[in-house]
Amino acid sequence: MSFLAPTGNINLATDDRVAETPWYVSILRRPELGALLGAVVIFIVFTAADTTGQFATLSGAAGWTDFAAPVGIVAVFVALLMISGEFDLSAGVMVGTSGLFAGLLISELGWGVWPTILATLAMAAVVGFVNGLLVVRTALPSFIVTLGTFFVLKGANLAITKGLTGTVRVSGVDQADGFDSARVLFAAEVPIAGANFQITIVWWIALTALATILLTRTVFGNWIFASGGDANAARNAGVPVNRTKVILFVLTSMSAALVGVMFLLRLRGMQAGQGVGQEFYYIIAAAVGGCLLTGGAGSAIGASIGALIMGFAAVGIPYALWDQDWVSTFLGVILFSAVLINITISRRAQGGRKK
C-alpha cells in the first residue's frame, strides 16, 4: 500500500494549521470562567456601592454566604442534572415537601429527629427516582415531568399540612429527641472573629467539592457529560444513559431534602409554601455557572459561584440602600449577561464552532 505512509512522514492528520494549544485557551475553556469574572465584578460593584461599610467584611461574608449556601447545595446537583441533559423544576418545592414531611413525622408521630432525617432523605430519594423513571420511561421532556411533580407536591404540601395541623405551618419540632444534636450538624452558627457563619456553608463547600470530583474525576462523571452531550452516541459506546439520569434525579431530590431539613431545624418549623420558586434560583445559578441548557457541558463549581452571586445581590442591594424589590430584576440581568458571556467565551475557545 504505497499511500499508507508510515506515521510522521506524510500524515494527513498532522495539520500545520493547528497551532499548539496556548495556556490561556485551556483557561478560557473552563465553563465556570464567566461566572467567576461576573462574581468578581459584582463583588466590586457592591463593595463600591455599599453604604454600611459591612459588605466586604467578615460579617458581610456571613450574610451573603448564608443566602448562597442553601441555594448552592441544590444548585450543584441541579447543575449535574442539567449537564446530563435534564431539568428538575420540582427541586424547589422538594425543599418544602421534605421540611414538612420531617416536621410532621416529628410533631404528629413523635419521631426523633435523627430517624426523621433518614426517613426524609429516603422519601426524597423515592421522589427523585419516580421523576427519573418517568423521564426515561416516557421519554417526555423532564421540563414537563418535573413541572407536574412540582405542582403535585405544591398542592400536597398545602393540603396535607392544613389537614393535619389546621394551619399552614408545621411547628413544635424543637421539643423532639435529638433536636439539639441535629442542630449542631445542620443549623449551627459558627462565630469567626465576631461574625456568625452558618454551618450550612461547610455543607455547601463539601458538596461542591464532592460534585466536582464526581463530575471530573470519575467514570460516572464521564457518563454525565456523555448522556447530555449526545445520548445516542453514549448508548452506542455502552454508557447506561438512563441509569445515569435516574441517579442524578435522586441526588438532586436528596440535596433539596437536605436543605429542607436544614431550614426546619433552623426555623424550628416550616411554612407550607417554603421552597416554591427556588427551583429557578437553582437553574439560574447553574446556567450562570456555565451549564448548557441543552446538556453536555458545565461545572459544579460554576453553579456554586452562581449561588454566591445571588448571595452578593441579596445582601448587597439592601446594603447599597437600593430598592429591595429590584433583586429579581438584577438576577434576570445577571443570568442573561452571564449566559451570553459564557457562550461567547466557549465559542472562542472551541475555535468558532457554531452552537
Added chain:
Amino acid sequence: MSKKDVTPLVEAAAGNEPAPARAAVPALELADVGKTFGSVIALRDVNLSVDPGTVTCVLGDNGAGKSTLIKILSGVHKPSTGVFSVDGKPVDFSSPRDALSRGIATVFQDLATVPLMSIWRNFFLGNEPVIGPTAFGFMATKSAQKITKAALLEMGIDLRDTNQPIGTLSGGERQAVAIARAVHFGAKVLILDEPTSALGVRQSGIVLKYVLAARERGVAVVFITHNPHHAIMVGDRFYLLNRGRMIAEFVRGKVQLEDLIQAMAGGAELESLAHEIQSIRK
C-alpha cells in the same frame, strides 16, 4: 465531461494485488439472511462473508438495505431468516452490547462521538479506566490522556491536545478517532456506516487511510458506502446490494471501477432511465 478522467488513478491506487485468499473461518458470515418488517421485505437471501485482515465493501444506493444490514451485523436487529455466524459459530445477538462483547464494533456515521467532550473522554467512553478501589470509580485521567495520545499516534493520528473538545476536529478526524478507538479496544470486526459520505475529498482520504491501517492490524473491516470510488481504493471484496438482495460480488484485482458504478446503478435500469430522460428532452 470532466477534463481529466481520474478513473485510471483511482484504479492505480486500488492496485492489482489480488485479494487475500478466503480464510478458513470467516470473522463474520451471513447465510441466506432475510429481514422483514411487517409486510416490508428489507433484505432477502443475503450471503456475505467477511475475513480477518480484509476490507469488505457493501455498496448500495439509498433504500438498498444497507442500514438494515448494518443493524443486523451490529446486533440492533435480529435476522428474520437465515444464519448469522461469528468465527464460524451461529450467534443470536439481542443488543449492540452483545455484538460489542464478541468484538464487533460499529462506527455510526454521526453518532460515534460526543462533540462537546474532550478527545480522551470520547476515546475511553464506555471503557473508562478505573484507578483505586472500583467502588469509587475514579477515572485514571492522566494515563487515559497518555494512552489516547499513544493509541491515536499508533494509528497515525497526531493530535497535539487530547483535551480539546472532539467537536473541534473535522468530520474525518472524528471518524478516524472513532476507528482508532474501536481498534484500540480490540475490535475484531469493524463496521463502518458510510464513514465518508458527509466528508470532502481530503477528509475522506483521512478516513480511508485509517480503514487500511485497521486492515493492516488484522481487523475485518465492513465498509458500507454508496461511493464506488472510495470502495475500490480500499476494498478487497465488494458486495452490491440492491432492493434488499445481493446482486453481485466482486473481488479486488478482477474488478474495474466502471463495473462497480455500472452494477451499482443497476446497469439496465440506468440505461432505461437514460432513454426516458432523453425522450423528455425531445
